[in-house]
Amino acid sequence: MPEATVETPTAEALLPDELLRAASAEAYRMSGPDLVQHLKRYLGRPLIAHVTKTADANTVSRWATAKASPDRATWERLRTLGTVHLAVTRIVGSAESAGQWLTGVNPDLGRMPADELREGNVGNVFAAVRLLAQQ
Amino acid sequence: MSAVVAIAGFWRVGRRAGPLHVLPDKQGSGGFDDPEHLVAVIYGAPSLRTCLLELLRPWPAGPEAAAILEKIPLPAEPEDVADAAADEHIAAASKRRAVPPFIFERDAIYAAALAGPLALLMLTDVTTLERLECDAGVGREMICCGYPQFDRGALLAPIAHRRLTQAVTNAVLRGAFSGERYDGMSADARHANSTLSFWGLVTPRRSMWCHPFGAPS
Numbered sequence: 001m002p003e004a005t006v007e008t009p010t011a012e013a014l015l016p017d018e019l020l021r022a023a024s025a026e027a028y029r030m031s032g033p034d035l036v037q038h039l040k041r042y043l044g045r046p047l048i049a050h051v052t053k054t055a056d057a058n059t060v061s062r063w064a065t066a067k068a069s070p071d072r073a074t075w076e077r078l079r080t081l082g083t084v085h086l087a088v089t090r091i092v093g094s095a096e097s098a099g100q101w102l103t104g105v106n107p108d109l110g111r112m113p114a115d116e117l118r119e120g121n122v123g124n125v126f127a128a129v130r131l132l133a134q135q
Numbered sequence: 136m137s138a139v140v141a142i143a144g145f146w147r148v149g150r151r152a153g154p155l156h157v158l159p160d161k162q163g164s165g166g167f168d169d170p171e172h173l174v175a176v177i178y179g180a181p182s183l184r185t186c187l188l189e190l191l192r193p194w195p196a197g198p199e200a201a202a203i204l205e206k207i208p209l210p211a212e213p214e215d216v217a218d219a220a221a222d223e224h225i226a227a228a229s230k231r232r233a234v235p236p237f238i239f240e241r242d243a244i245y246a247a248a249l250a251g252p253l254a255l256l257m258l259t260d261v262t263t264l265e266r267l268e269c270d271a272g273v274g275r276e277m278i279c280c281g282y283p284q285f286d287r288g289a290l291l292a293p294i295a296h297r298r299l300t301q302a303v304t305n306a307v308l309r310g311a312f313s314g315e316r317y318d319g320m321s322a323d324a325r326h327a328n329s330t331l332s333f334w335g336l337v338t339p340r341r342s343m344w345c346h347p348f349g350a351p352s
Contacts, residue, residue: 044225045218046206058211061218096228097235103200104193108297112197132193134164 016130027082036064042099138260145179155340167335170301177336185331244348253318270311276302
């Protein structure tokens, strides 16, 4: 799978909060299906289903093609997942590595960021992203 | 005086652009960074292995990662076939994940030399821990973190307790140990079944220089 081209490559020029704000704006600018397409490409449907507590990962494919639409809370979780993925992509310069960051045992969290997002601990994950940006 | 370890050099993984160039106002993510952002803390270790393990901490797959990523459902519609294949690719890539490319581009391994030996406060020493426990800032963070007493376990806790370890730096610089002029701290980090030492140096970087690993010194 080809790597994403990162148009705004380095996080060095941005403060961590600016980085997260820019990533959030980008995630909210995307249409719902486009956002799911992006996440599906780099994270895979099983991880998206895990974070959104969706039983059948095939449902993610329906979201991506707009054949089905998740409820509002799930959309919010997808936007948050998108924000985190886009922010980490800007920090590390690789969408694939950013996806793997979500399933690594994070020393700042003591667990996988994906699990924190699943539990709704968004603030903790944003804090971990800020720390990654500072390293 | 508390127990000290004298060092004559150290390993470091640093920015290619300036391996010892650390600005205190840009710090804050390191376990022993100065919470006041006034003194730059440079991290190193007696062994290269420690440096690499610390650098790569966030990247190895979590124990449940494979189970999550491999939970690929059987296709229910034709469009799911391609998606399932992509999912398998991602799951396989996660299993053989390597060092993220940006680290190679950004960082390199350096062997650092010092103008003279440095004296580091050993944070593993019982006397040191007892004195730290009496420091007002450390005591305050202990309460916040829910530690009834200050021991090695508190320093080995997840970096979620960074405020506690940074309070230790504050104690060394301007608290309980401020009159004793240490060049830094020697602490432990746990990696799998190993406990490895690493160093946080608060001494001015003009007293040290470094060259890339493998290059003639």
